[in-house]
Amino acid sequence: MMDNRSVVMKLIVCIVLLSCVWCDGIDIDLSRFHPGPENHSVFRKYYTITEDSTKINITNINDDVGMFIIQVHTFVENVTLSTNLELTLHSYVTGTNVGLLWGSDESSSMFYVLRNIAVQKEVRILLVVTLYDEYDPVPGGCNLSFDTPVAPYQVITYNDEYLSVNSQAPSAYGVSCDEDRVEVAMFHLYLPEYDNNNETYFHGIEKMLTVKNILKYGTQVSVPENYFKYRRLYSSYKGTGEVFAIVATYNNKSAAYVPAVSYGCDLLNWQQSCMGPVTDHWKLSMAVQVIFGLFVCFMGHKFFRMTLYMIGFTFGVLITYLTISLEENFTTTERAVTSFIIGFMYGIVWMFFWWKFGIPLLSVHLAFLLTGFLIASIVFYAGLADIPVFTNGMNFWATFVSIMLVSLILLIPFTMYGHIFACSFLGSYACITALNYYVGGNLQYIIINTYRRVAVKNFNYAVIDPPFQMIDTLHSLLWILLLLFGIFIQVRDQRGKPPFPPNRNEVIDAERITERTSLIRAEVPPPEYT
Numbered sequence: 001m002m003d004n005r006s007v008v009m010k011l012i013v014c015i016v017l018l019s020c021v022w023c024d025g026i027d028i029d030l031s032r033f034h035p036g037p038e039n040h041s042v043f044r045k046y047y048t049i050t051e052d053s054t055k056i057n058i059t060n061i062n063d064d065v066g067m068f069i070i071q072v073h074t075f076v077e078n079v080t081l082s083t084n085l086e087l088t089l090h091s092y093v094t095g096t097n098v099g100l101l102w103g104s105d106e107s108s109s110m111f112y113v114l115r116n117i118a119v120q121k122e123v124r125i126l127l128v129v130t131l132y133d134e135y136d137p138v139p140g141g142c143n144l145s146f147d148t149p150v151a152p153y154q155v156i157t158y159n160d161e162y163l164s165v166n167s168q169a170p171s172a173y174g175v176s177c178d179e180d181r182v183e184v185a186m187f188h189l190y191l192p193e194y195d196n197n198n199e200t201y202f203h204g205i206e207k208m209l210t211v212k213n214i215l216k217y218g219t220q221v222s223v224p225e226n227y228f229k230y231r232r233l234y235s236s237y238k239g240t241g242e243v244f245a246i247v248a249t250y251n252n253k254s255a256a257y258v259p260a261v262s263y264g265c266d267l268l269n270w271q272q273s274c275m276g277p278v279t280d281h282w283k284l285s286m287a288v289q290v291i292f293g294l295f296v297c298f299m300g301h302k303f304f305r306m307t308l309y310m311i312g313f314t315f316g317v318l319i320t321y322l323t324i325s326l327e328e329n330f331t332t333t334e335r336a337v338t339s340f341i342i343g344f345m346y347g348i349v350w351m352f353f354w355w356k357f358g359i360p361l362l363s364v365h366l367a368f369l370l371t372g373f374l375i376a377s378i379v380f381y382a383g384l385a386d387i388p389v390f391t392n393g394m395n396f397w398a399t400f401v402s403i404m405l406v407s408l409i410l411l412i413p414f415t416m417y418g419h420i421f422a423c424s425f426l427g428s429y430a431c432i433t434a435l436n437y438y439v440g441g442n443l444q445y446i447i448i449n450t451y452r453r454v455a456v457k458n459f460n461y462a463v464i465d466p467p468f469q470m471i472d473t474l475h476s477l478l479w480i481l482l483l484l485f486g487i488f489i490q491v492r493d494q495r496g497k498p499p500f501p502p503n504r505n506e507v508i509d510a511e512r513i514t515e516r517t518s519l520i521r522a523e524v525p526p527p528e529y530t
């Protein structure tokens with residue numbers, strides 16, 4: 001009885017094992033694939049995997065194939081690609097965009113895809129095999145520090161401020177790794193903003209698989225010749241997926257690294273991590289910012305003292321936040337609270353200045369400076385920061401300050417109109433960035449990138465090249481509209497009024513004068529000379 005049962009058990013186990021040998025395997029027949037033109041040098045197909053380990057049986061590799069890169073791409077879930085079923089050192093790689101290089105004389109080979117921690121019951125993978133001949137450069141061929149000696153993949157790490165895309169140097173047939181003669185070109189491609197759809201993700205990867213497509217769809221970034229060459233930094237735009245690609249070129253022959261994607265945040269925690277802070281505090285302060293932004297944009301000059309206070313406050317917050325960010329041992333909350341308190345005092349001090357001295361030209365300077373700051377930030381955001389000379393801090397800040405000063409000098413002669421412009425410009429920007437928080441868009445990074453340049457170490461090496469998509473275009477148009485409309489309304493309101501409101505001293509003086517002069521001057525008609 002017992003024997004019988006154990007025999008049945010064994011049989012069942014056998015059948016299960018056998019069936020898995022059949023059902024788990026992915027067979028790839030490469031007989032129709034050759035290195036060379038793209039349409040028959042790249043195998044790509046989607047599979048859905050449910051088991052913990054899946055065998056990939058690659059057969060009929062043609063003789064002209066010198067090497068190939070097998071890539072596995074998954075959305076969110078980490079998988080391990082290995083050359084053995086048992087993981088041995090230097091023979092596997094784990095991640096969402098992984099790849100291994102194969103190069104031997106055999107006509108078949110075997111790989112395994114292992115799932116470690118399943119996020120969902122099944123995982124969809126994009127399996128890609130790109131074929132090269134033996135004289136093509138080898139992506140990641142120079143053994144440096146990665147888990148596998150040849151590492152054709154990229155490893156992305158990120159923090160709040162930037163993404164770091166790490167790779168290994170390429171090698172080529174007959175070239176020593178010390179010579180550094182294989183050239184690399186780096187590219188990136190933005191996925192649609194605030195889109196965490198898996199289809200979009202895979203679609204983006206498919207665009208960056210081959211050298212030809214990378215050149216077609218990717219945007220090239222400069223490659224610094226130093227420590228950051230293979231640790232390329234990219235400014236983080238949370239919630240916007242970014243596909244990274246590297247092309248290695250030697251002797252007119254090119255090969256592509258395995259593309260990698262990052263959203264700069266945790267996809268499993270999309271709302272909280274990728275769509276920005278979702279606390280009630282934050283929602284409230286953004287709503288307040290919209291209201292104050294609109295107020296300054298349309299009535300900033302009319303309510304001069306109120307605006308002075310707000311400009312002083314903004315300036316104080318900005319300066320304090322930038323300054324204490326240089327010191328690393330404060331948390332974001334501490335920084336925010338400190339800058340708010342100090343900003344509050346700045347506002348009061350600035351109002352006091354006006355109350356005491358009452359010189360409009362002095363009082364509007366701060367608004368002009370902030371305008372200059374924003375203009376300089378826009379200029380660098382729009383492309384200047386990606387010109388290699390500006391990795392040098394000296395060049396960067398000298399140019400930045402020059403732009404600020406030029407803006408200041410241009411505004412000063414038109415004190416009243418300058419102030420109206422500054423109010424509408426700053427107010428509409430505040431309003432737009434707060435709106436971005438609710439509806440998406442990346443214009444807030446105009447200021448954030450300047451902040452990062454001040455406070456984040458090595459950020460001068462980061463690629464800025466921001467995404468500028470439909471929603472950003474719409475926001476920019478809205479911004480311009482608000483600006484023009486704000487100027488129009490304010491100039492209209494200002495008609496027939498003195499350019500600046502009287503301050504306390506002038507009011508007192510004026511009262512004194514009227515008391516005294518009413519007797520002497522006003523009632524005496526001017527003498528007539530005929």
Ligand SMILES: *[C@@H]1O[C@H](CO)[C@@H](O)[C@H](O)[C@H]1NC(C)=O
Nearest residue numbers: 032033034037038039040041
């Ligand atoms: C590859 O593309 C070229 C031109 O696009 C075409 O002429 C050729 O037939 C294609 N080859 C295969 C195998 O699809």
Ligand SMILES: *[C@@H]1O[C@H](CO)[C@@H](O)[C@H](O)[C@H]1NC(C)=O
Nearest residue numbers: 025027055057058059108110
């Ligand atoms: C791989 O596939 C080929 C062709 O389908 C087959 O002959 C071979 O036995 C397979 N190898 C393994 C280990 O399953």
Ligand SMILES: *[C@@H]1O[C@H](CO)[C@@H](O)[C@H](O)[C@H]1NC(C)=O
Nearest residue numbers: 076077078095096117119268
């Ligand atoms: C995948 O691996 C990375 C690096 O080890 C880790 O940070 C990340 O949390 C993992 N993702 C999942 C979904 O387990």
Ligand SMILES: *[C@@H]1O[C@H](CO)[C@@H](O)[C@H](O)[C@H]1NC(C)=O
Nearest residue numbers: 090143144145146148149150
């Ligand atoms: C790669 O480098 C490591 C350390 O630098 C070394 O231990 C290892 O043997 C090297 N592997 C190969 C295949 O050269």
Ligand SMILES: *[C@@H]1O[C@H](CO)[C@@H](O)[C@H](O)[C@H]1NC(C)=O
Nearest residue numbers: 075120122123124197198199
């Ligand atoms: C991919 O996204 C669709 C919705 O667009 C969803 O239904 C599906 O479950 C997702 N697949 C995976 C593997 O996450």
Ligand SMILES: *[C@@H]1O[C@H](CO)[C@@H](O)[C@H](O)[C@H]1NC(C)=O
Nearest residue numbers: 135181249250251252253254
């Ligand atoms: C590379 O190709 C270009 C044109 O396709 C040719 O002019 C050049 O001589 C080639 N260089 C090498 C080293 O083969």
